[in-house]
Amino acid sequence: xxxxxxxxxxxxxxxxxxxxxxxxxxxxxxxxxxxxxxxxxxxxxxxxxxxxxxxxxxxxxxxxxxxxxxxxxxxxxxxxxxxxxxxxxxxxxxxxxxxxxxxxxxxxxxxxxxxxxxxxxxxxxxxxxxxxxxxx
Amino acid sequence: xxxxxxxxxxxxxxxxxxxxxxxxxxxxxxxxxxxxxxxxxxxxxxxxxxxxxxxxxxxxxxxxxxxxxxxxxxxxxxxxxxxxxxxxxxxxxxxx
Numbered sequence: 001x002x003x004x005x006x007x008x009x010x011x012x013x014x015x016x017x018x019x020x021x022x023x024x025x026x027x028x029x030x031x032x033x034x035x036x037x038x039x040x041x042x043x044x045x046x047x048x049x050x051x052x053x054x055x056x057x058x059x060x061x062x063x064x065x066x067x068x069x070x071x072x073x074x075x076x077x078x079x080x081x082x083x084x085x086x087x088x089x090x091x092x093x094x095x096x097x098x099x100x101x102x103x104x105x106x107x108x109x110x111x112x113x114x115x116x117x118x119x120x121x122x123x124x125x126x127x128x129x130x131x132x133x134x135x136x
Numbered sequence: 137x138x139x140x141x142x143x144x145x146x147x148x149x150x151x152x153x154x155x156x157x158x159x160x161x162x163x164x165x166x167x168x169x170x171x172x173x174x175x176x177x178x179x180x181x182x183x184x185x186x187x188x189x190x191x192x193x194x195x196x197x198x199x200x201x202x203x204x205x206x207x208x209x210x211x212x213x214x215x216x217x218x219x220x221x222x223x224x225x226x227x228x229x230x231x232x
């Protein structure tokens with residue numbers, strides 16, 4: 001299926017606006033949001049747990065509160081946004097731009113190691129690691 | 137880069153690392169880790185001048201990304217089904 005550039009931009013805009021709308025006006029802490037399947041089934045936190053609540057707070061300008069819910073996600077959000085944005089731009093305009101950070105072995109394994117470490121640490125039930133758990 | 141002298145001109149193939157990262161954090165790191173390994177291979181093979189191999193690794197990374205998306209969908213569906221059935225159950229109990 002070949003979409004025109006105009007349609008692709010429209011589609012992305014609509015998706016982005018609905019995303020912002022939902023996460024701005026509804027608090028994932030107490031609403032119809034889908035819980036993390038990993039946390040729901042095992043009771044442990046995954047490295048992404050707290051992200052929905054963090055996004056809600058970020059959209060309201062509460063960076064510190066968002067940081068409490070998921071520091072890893074908040075800290076790497078610029079990289080994630082840039083990477084996703086570049087991928088979308090390539091798709092929309094048919095370009096082949098690359099984010100060279102994503103081709104660095106140091107970054108790739110460093111980030112993966114950090115995510116696994118974060119995952120383990122935030123499940124430890126004592127100070128200071130329990131600060132990493134996504135609780136208000 | 138130490139081996140840039142034999143690196144082909146132009147950009148390396150898309151390695152889909154952004155999706156590998158998102159998979160690893162949010163969903164299914166077992167799939168994510170394979171996608172990450174494939175992503176590093178894209179760069180490695182490209183730097184060695186192996187354009188075909190790099191493209192193949194990139195295609196594999198793309199396949200893993202699709203598998204990750206399928207796994208994510210299934211994982212998300214599980215709590216939804218449980219929550220919905222509990223909701224229906226509660227409604228039935230209330231009616232009884």
